[in-house]
Amino acid sequence: MTPTTTMDLVILAGGRGRRMGTLRPKVLLPLAGVSSLEWVLRTSDAFASARRIAILGYSAEDITPVLRDRRVEVMTLEPVLGPVHALTALDLSDAPDHTVVVLPADVPLLRRETLAALLAHRTTSTAALTMVSAVSERPYGLMRVLRSEAGEVIGLVGEKDASRQQRSIRECTSGVFACAAPVLRAALASFAWDTVERERTLVELVAALRRAGHDVDAISATVPHEIRGINSQTELAEASAIMRQTKCEELMSAGVTIIDPATTYVGPDVEVGHDTVLHPNVYLEGRTRVGSACEIHAGTRLVDATLEDHVVILNYCVVTDSTVRSRAQLGPFAHIRPGSDVGEDARVGNYVELKKTTLGKASKASHLTYLGDATVGEDVNVGAGVITCNYDGVNKHRTVIGDGAFVGSDSQLVAPVTIGRGAFVAAGSSITRDVPDEGLGIARSRQENKDGWARKRRQ
Known part of the structure; x- marks a missing residue:
């Protein structure tokens, strides 16, 4: 891949968060004084040259006012069949030097330093997709990173589908990643969305890229808790x-x-x-x-x-x-x-x-x-x-x-x-x-x- 020169920061804020037990969208619930969505917006504020896009679904009418005056484009998709399906709302570029960075709005602890490290890594990486991972002391609920004996990323597995041995893996990710736009576009086109039985996540996207012969890699978060998502x-x-x-x-x-x-x-x-x-x-x-x-x-x-x-x-x-x-x-x-x-x-x-x-x-x-x-x-x-x-x-x-x-x-x-x-x-x-x-x-x-x-x- 050639060095990245253009970039979209995509904020996923379309999920309902049923496990939160509230009718309010979970990305608007208060977290240490501001919403989870606001934390993610502040992290992305530091990257002024990037185009920022928020993809909304559930309660879009409640979330849209929060995004006013924030230099964020708003796209809406309903229903949203998981974070990967949300990306189908994008009009993805076919330019090989264009990168899409995905920031779930329910992963609010990600630091600017880690996001900057991810973007810097993309300028030299030959992998199609780079995720942010961390070694977690309490990995329950997170996607485990599967590696070969040589240390290469070969896939992900979710908590429900993981074997006992896979659940013992401590390297995890929660959905923050950067991907070449043309590769992402092709991967999304390979899914049959009308027959989906459950939400599509980064697990399925990485599997699709690997089947297509693409490499996937990961960078480590500055602090392990940065990859924690909010699901309860x-x-x-x-x-x-x-x-x-x-x-x-x-x-x-x-x-x-x-x-x-x-x-x-x-x-x-x-x-x-x-x-x-x-x-x-x-x-x-x-x-x-x-x-x-x-x-x-x-x-x-x-x-x-x-x-x-x-x-x-x-x-x-x-x-x-x-x-x-x-x-x-x-x-x-x-x-x-x-x-x-x-x-x-x-x-x-x-x-x-x-x-x-x-x-x-x-x-x-x-x-x-x-x-x-x-x-x-x-x-x-x-x-x-x-x-x-x-x-x-x-x-x-x-x-x-x-x-x-x-x-x-x-x-x-x-x-x-x-x-x-x-x-x-x-x-x-x-x-x-x-x-x-x-x-x-x-x-x-x-x-x-x-x-x-x-x-x-x-x-």
């Missing part, structure tokens, strides 16, 4: 654990302290600065960015959150799509809902909820408080039990609290309302009108004591 919920969970461990190792090598990596869940797109400490059962998801020298305690969940440097988050807090500025402290049990901004040196304490609220520098809301649709200035003290009444049943309204204001405990601020700079709100007040700068707002009934009332009632 158990395998999905195991692959997720591998991905999470890999991410934790990446962070720890960059100076992040993770107390217990086994219980720390960090998504693939999360960034964490050096000298930050992550305690057990911390969940960092989405596009979360954590600065340097932060400390995040157990049970905390951050989703699309941004934390600047030296932030402390105590136990069991939730922060979603919000920003926490330097040296701020949250929790325990604080809930920061989308659109909020917690200022430098600010404090948000026990059972405090913020929603679309800006809390200024060095301001405090320490206990049992709800601040929704509010703008709170600097050095403001918000007492326990304060709520902003931001919803009138139809519309949301804003509350503005000026710098240096003091809002007494158990007060209700009925929006729209403004508390002026340096103003006070007396505890237990229901404020419905603006309080001027340096003023006092008080709105409660006058207390009246009745001497002896309790003694008379007991009698």
